[in-house]
Structure formats: C-alpha cells, structure tokens
Amino acid sequence: MFPHFIYGGDYNPDQWPEATWEEDVRLMQEAGVNLVSLGIFSWSKLEPQPGVYDFEWLDRIIDLLYAHGVSIDLATPTASPPPWLVRLDPDVLPITADGVKLGLGSRRHYCPHNATYREHAARLVTQLAQRYCHHPALALWHIDNEYACHVSECFCETSASAFRQWLQARYGTLEALNATWGTAFWSQQYGDWLEIQPPRRAPAFLNPSQVLDWQRFCSDSWLACFEDQKEILREITPNVPLTTNFMSFHKPLDYWTWAAREDIVSNDAYPDTSDPEWTIGSAMACDLIRSLGKGRPWLLMEQAATHVNWRTRNATKRPGVMRLGSYQAIARGANGVMFFQWRASQFGAEKFHSAMLPHAGTETRVWREVKTLGAELKRLDGLLASEVHAKVAILFDWENWWALEQNGKLLNDLRLLPLIKSYYTALYKQGVTTDFVHPEADLSHYRLVIAPHLYLLNDRAVHNIMQYVSNGGVLIMSFFSGIVDERDHVRLGGYPAPFQEMLGMHVEEFAPYSESQTNEIHTADGRRFSCSQWSDIIRLHDAESIADYLHDYYANTPAVTRHRFGQGVSFYVGTLLDETGLSWLLDRVVTEAKVRMSPAAPIGVELIRRSDDTQTWLFALNYSTQPVEIALDRSGRDLVTGAMVDKSIVLSPTGVAIIQSALS
Ligand code: GAL
Secondary structure, rough: OOOOEEEEEEEEEHHHHHHHHHHHHHHHHHHHOOEEOOOOOOHHHHHOOOEEEOOOHHHHHHHHHHOOOOOEEEOHHHHOHHHHHHHOHHHOOOOOOOOEEOOOOOOOOOOOOHHHHHHHHHHHHHHHHHHHHOOOOEEEEOOOOOOOOOOOOOOHHHHHHHHHHHHHHHHHHHHHHHHOOOOOOOHOOOOHHHHHHOOOOOOOOOHHHHHHHHHHHHHHHHHHHHHHHHHHHHHHOOOOOEEEEEEOOOOOOOHHHHHHHOOOOOOEOOOOOOOHHHHHHHHHHHHHHHHHHHOOOOOEOOOOOOOOOOOOOOOOOOOOOHHHHHHHHHHOOOOEEEEEOOOOOOOOOOOOOOHHHHHHHHHHHHHHHHHHHHHHHHHHHHHHHOEEEOEEEEEHHHHHHHOOOOOOOOOOOOOOHHHHHHHHHHHHHHOOEEEOOOOOOOOOOOEEEOOOOOOOOOOOHHHHHHHHHHHOOEEEOOOOOOEOOOOEEEEEEOOOHHHHHHOOOOEEEEEEEOOOOEEEEEEEOOOEEEEEEEEEEEOOOOEEEEEOOOOOOOOOOOEEEEEEEEEEEEEEEEEEHHHHHHHHHHHHHHHHOOOOOOOOOOOOOEEEEEEOOEEEEEEEOOOOOOOOEEOOOOOEEEEOOOOOOEEEEEEEOEEEEEEEEEEO
C-alpha cells in the first residue's frame, strides 16, 4: 500500500506555537519521517463551539508537512469529546457498573451509545473528510484512538436500552433468550424485554450467559462507533485506507471481528523492557497483530522511544533496545514503525512520556537513535512485499477468553494469557514462529495447532478442529478445553465431550489444587517434572499415556496422552506443566510435526524470516549483552551493513542483521 517503510509518530502541533512547526518539519526530514498521525486529540481545537469549525491551522500544518515529504495518517479526533459536548448533554459521560458517572478532564469520557456524541462525531468526521479528501498528503485514516481503552463499557439507561435491542435482534423471542441464559436458575426468567438490565453490580455471581452476551454487545457497540465513521470516510474518500490502533491482547474487543473491517491492522505496543523476558511478550503481540490481518503487513502505530510515564516505575529503553523492538516488529510482519509521539509535550498528563524528539532536543542519545533507525529503514524497501509464514498456530478467541475468566469456576484465578504465553514461550525458545488463529478459521496450512484452555467453542469450531487432526494435523489440547458451547452451557458426558473420539480418552473428574498443592508427572521416556494448578483424572479409551501423575489418589493415571486420529495426532495435557515439562513436550511435538526453524538461534538471539516468492530475509536480533556467532544455512547480503555474508555472522550486543538471500 505504501512505497516505503513507514516511519513517524503521533504529531500534536496544536500543543505548540506555529513557530515550532518549521523546526518540526525540518527535523522530521532529518529523521526520515514520512508519515505522522495527526490531530488525534484535536476536537476542541477543530470545533471550539458546536458547529463552529476551525480548520485553518490544520490546513497550514498539512501543507507544511506535505512540502517536506511527510504524508498524514489523519485522525478523527473523537476519542476525547470537548467540554462543550458534555455541557450540551451530560449523559455523554459513561457510567460504571457501580453507578458512578465518570468525569471530564482526561479522555475517552463517552458512552458509545450516546446519540449526541455519535451525531457530533459524525458531523465532524464528515467535515474533516470533505475538507481533506483531495489533499495529496492524505495517506491513511486513523479512526478514533484505542477503542475501549480506559472505558470499555457503560451502564447508563441508554446503554441498557441498546442492550435490549441487541438481544432482541440476536434472540427474537424471550423464550429463546430465557433458554440461552438458563434463567431457570435462581428465578431469573424474563417476562418482558424491559425487565432485562445490563449486568450491573449485583449481590452475588451474575448470570454467566448474560455477562457473556454483554461482553459481545460491548465489543459490537464500539465497533458500531467505528463503523459510523468508516461509512462516512468510505463514501467521501473511497481510495484512502483506514485503520484504528489496537492494543495487543486487549480483552474488551473481539479484534477478529474488528480486523476484518480495517484496511490495515495497526497496533500500539509498550513492552516493559526492564523485564528480562520482554522480547517474548512483545513477539507474541506482533504475531497476534499479524495474524489478525491474516498475515498481511501491519503497522506498529505507537511505541515509546524510551520510557512511558504510566507505570509505577518507568524504566528507560537502554541504548539499542528501541531499535531492537522496532526490528522485531518488522521481522514479524510490520511494514512501518511509529511512535507516541513526535515531540515530547511541555504540559499535560503525558509531559514526561518519551518522544522521538526529547525535551532536551537533538543533542541526545534518543534523537540519535531515532535518526539512525529512520536512515536504516530506507534500505528495506525490497522487503515490503514479503511476509512471515508460520507453521504453528495457537487457537485464540475472545468469546472463550470472556467466558473462561468469569467467576464461579473451580480456579477463579485461572487466566487465559499466562497459559498461552507459556506455550508461546516454549515455542519461541525452540525458534518456532507462531500464528494465532480463530478456532473456526482454516487450519489446513499449519502442521501444529495448540488449543490452550479452549473452554468455550461452538459446533463449527469443534468440527473444524476434528477435521484438522483427521486430515493429518498435530494438535495439543490443554485441560479445561471443550467444556461449554457458545451459550456457556456445559457439554455433558465426560469432558471434553465433543473431543473424546479425537483424543481417545475422557476426563472423569477435575481435581483443582489448593494454592500450596503441587504434583509431579513421570514420563514414559523416564523424565520427571513438577506440575501445578490442576489435574484432570483421565480415563483412556484407545489413547496412550505418555506421562502419568506421581502422587495423590489418582497416582499412576494418565496426565498427558497421545492419540492417532485419522491421518493426524492429538495430544492432551491434563495439568499445568512446569517450564521444563512443557519444553519436553514441545520438543517432542515440534519434532513430530517437523516445524523446527533453521538455523538454530543461540540463547538471547531471535531469528525470524520474511519471504516472498523469490527471496528470503533472515532477521537476527541479538538481545544479549554478549557478542554472538550465528551459523547460517545460506549466504546472502546483510542489508544493515551492506556486506556479503556466508556460513556465519557475528552480532555485537544489541546487534541486528537482515540477511537477504535468494530462495533456491
Ligand atoms: C497510548 C495512547 C497514546 C498515549 C500513549 C502513551 O495508549 O494511544 O495517546 O497516551 O498510550 O503511552
């Protein structure tokens, strides 16, 4: 879509006197900036009074940027409604589950169902699109900002009535709703739609099916706000691509649905690089975003040049680390890296957040690193059409996430992401690149699929997974998978009921542990590993046990099983394995599925490939503080140094190489 790698950041010229703008554009040019996200929080400046618009300052800065070779990712500034809008209609302000009305003075203070907000937002977006539709600088639309950040749900009366309408459209009759919600439990049967309320704060556990529908509804409501704007922009600027910035694994929004409506998937990523394992979580976020876009190139919309200011302690990114994180995103499929923000603010809530251009100006380490990266990215245009091809996928679904983490379970502190991350980490450490995939999506091009805590799934997903294995796929399924249908009703008959035939076993009983309890497994090949959290008490049909529990009333019964099903193989893991246990399992399965990456990465180094039809680019990122030597499986040219390399390369600490080779 863009002829070059994108480089730039959020730009807020309205925080600065116009005299600063000349310096901004000159320095942008110096840093290699070619795109800025403009005016994300400019509503009150663009429309200082209802219906009174002031676009002249924006005209001037857009022209100035364009004259300096900088295109715009023009934002619809609807994430922070101006004070006059709240004065006009105080019901714009969102209400929490406890009935507290949130106040003015920060941002994202709006209810997605409020008609005043929606009308005024639409009017402003129309004005903006009409004014700039022919401007050659307009390269991308940035709709709103981080939907469902800070405020993900509103419990006001307008929201309650929107919820009822959503339910009516979904269920048609109260009878169907009562059956789906299981209202026979605790005397919750509804006789009139008006009796239905959002799941506000209540004396005890709320109806889980109701809460699940509420979460679906809230995600859809924010999406409707996005769609309002998208419709306007599509009509006025049909050829300008659009995006809205995601927040990695952000629970309130079903990003599968969202990503399908965008032209480019973009993400904001703020890893805490003081965590020695930050690269893993950060890689996982990149892989999610690439997967949401079905493998097409994505955009790192925001990252920090060094520290943020919203953690309790905000560590800097040490020299070289911002560059490593940027290349990690590119290696994992991004065609551009951007920052929050261009110039560090002098006032406001984020004045201590880092920026490309620090308070101290250009005689700084941060500025030098920003400039160096901008210059380097200009050499990468040849990669723009390449993609990352993963052979392993982790099944990931928001509805499952919402349902799994509701209370009333056996381990009410059970969380989805830690288990996903432990599988992801084991694969990462074995050099395996992983996609995330929706349980109903086509799995046929993966050699290994992992289903961690896939508690909720509908019949289509069940069928899809079974077909995948039966056609020759390798699957690992963890405990507490296949438990309920999309209504959150238990699938009866021994867990996981729909997969018994595929797994060749069933779970008779769950044995969740107390906090201090642990157990061990011993494997068929003579290893011993500790396990925690939970044991499934498994009855084999025709599966084999490859590891048994060592202790407790179910000692010597299966903990990990393997079963041939059709042309494929399914593994089942009935407990939480420790790191070494998981790496034992993954080592075995990765070998069986033949998905090991070549060449092998030394410790502290990440190796990732992008390829197109004729060439491949091996990204080597040295996160360690030591020089490392990497054996190569093919010769090529390192795009960072320009040198030809053969057999091996040595990377300095924080070093990066991008080795371009022909595919033979
Ligand atoms: C993002 C947001 C930006 C800025 C940044 C600070 O979540 O989109 O506007 O607040 O965080 O890290």
